[in-house]
Amino acid sequence: MKMHKASLFGLYAVLELAGDPERQLSATDIADKYGISTHHLAKVLRTLVRSGLVQAVRGAGGGYRFSGVVNRTTLLDVIELFETLESELDTPRPRGQAAGAVIDELQSITREIDDLTKAVLDTITLETALNGSRQRVSA
């Protein structure tokens, strides 16, 4: 599975903000911490704001704040704001039934993989991911 950059940046931002919902951070704060492009992250944050997971705080000292539910929002909820996680088989139009059957079989296998990927990401809440990260820091 190759996650889109926007999904990954979205996860960075949401996890960073959800780690302390009272805290406000700017796009630059988050981008600097993860070594990513502020410009790209700003676009991602706009999507997160539209989804309601993140709130933009205006004015001096403004920034972004987490506004979702940390133990109800899953990693998949964030990722699906940016991509569908459906594998794409770039298959040509098959000639004949046999070729069609091979392509159908391969598509069924990729669907199985996609379903497993989603099942994993859809059961890890932000809270669980944050707890796991904290345990890694203290280990």
Add this chain to the structure above:
Amino acid sequence: MTDLVTIRNAVLADLEAVIALDLVGVTEEKPAYWRKIFDRYVTAGKDGGFFLVAETAGEVIGFIVGEVRAWEFGSPPCGWVFALGVSPQSREIGVGELMFKEMCARLKKAGVSIVRTMVDRENKLTLSFFRSQGLRTGRYIELEKLI
């Protein structure tokens, strides 16, 4: 709030409460199943098997059942949790975590160092709970086929 919750071994008198709690998560009552489980894990006290309940103010608000399973499909002995339930009114206060920790302590004392379970992939509530307790996809993959 979990200060007021006690985790103890199930007794025969808990049968009806467990059936009622189980009914929350399933579409049909399974009294015969639970009687068998009680016979095996409570009455007979199956070696390496643990049936625990969470109780507060004399009311059973949760249950967990697990056992040591050995050498299935070549797997060295491991702990296997196969039933878990918490009353909807008592969720999100740590009852499941208390029960699971106690189950892990019992399984560890019985000599195993890994705990496994199997959950329907649509059962997000239970899957999320086990994830929150640190469980990850294991090295054994469940396979199935319509026959």
